[in-house]
Amino acid sequence: MIKLSNKGGKSFSQSSLRMTAQPDGKVNVENYTFDQETAREELGNMIVLHDYPLSMVDHAGFRRFxxxxxxxxxxxxxxxYRKDIIGRYDKEKKVDVEYMTMLQSRVAVTIDMWTSDNQKKGYLAITGHFVDESWKLRNILMGYMVESCCRFIAVHYSYC
Incomplete structure (x- = not known):
């Protein structure tokens, strides 16, 4: 429902509909309720998934779109959005670290370093690799650091 209020205190609402296409060609029409928080979270997911720059949310064309x-x-x-993404990473990292402490297998830790030519920054990532209970190879980002102007920024984690 889209709810609008006027100066008289009356509120108006309008139903929103969403159409979805099925693989067999049929089209379903269903009610749709917009959720600001879900959309905000999905925008953060898109930024992380596709490695988009955070500055894209400031671009006039993106805002118009x-x-x-x-x-x-x-x-x-x-x-x-940066705070949202880091907050989600911190939550998921806690879950992953707890999961890794309960593993019967060993964890191999690797460190990867690289630099960004256009930003003149150095990056360091610490990743844990292990085989889970179903014999599937898993990788978990355990920590990261960003070096800028001879100073480490971001989060430093320690593990036992």
Whole structure:
């Protein structure tokens, strides 16, 4: 429901519909409720998944596009999305570390370092590799650091 209020205190609502296509060619029409928090989380997921720069949320073209697709969506600043992404990483890292402590197998730890030519920054990532209970190879990012101007920024983690 889209809820709008006027100066008289009356509120108006309008149902939103979503159409989805099935593989067999049929089209389903169903109710749809826009959720700002879900959309914000999915934007953060898209940024991480495709390695997009956080600055894309400040681009005028991207802002116009988002407003055209969903006028109710409020875009936040790049710092807000950065905090969201780091917060989600911290939560998932805790779950992964707890999972790794309960493993019967061993964990191999690797360190990878690289530099960014255009930003003049150095990166360091610590990754844990192990075989889970179903014999599937898993990788977990355990920590990372960003070096900029001879100073380490970001998060430093220690493990036993």
């Amino acid at each position: 988002v407003h055209t697709v969903q006028p109710l969506f409020t875009l936040h600043t790049r710092n807000t």
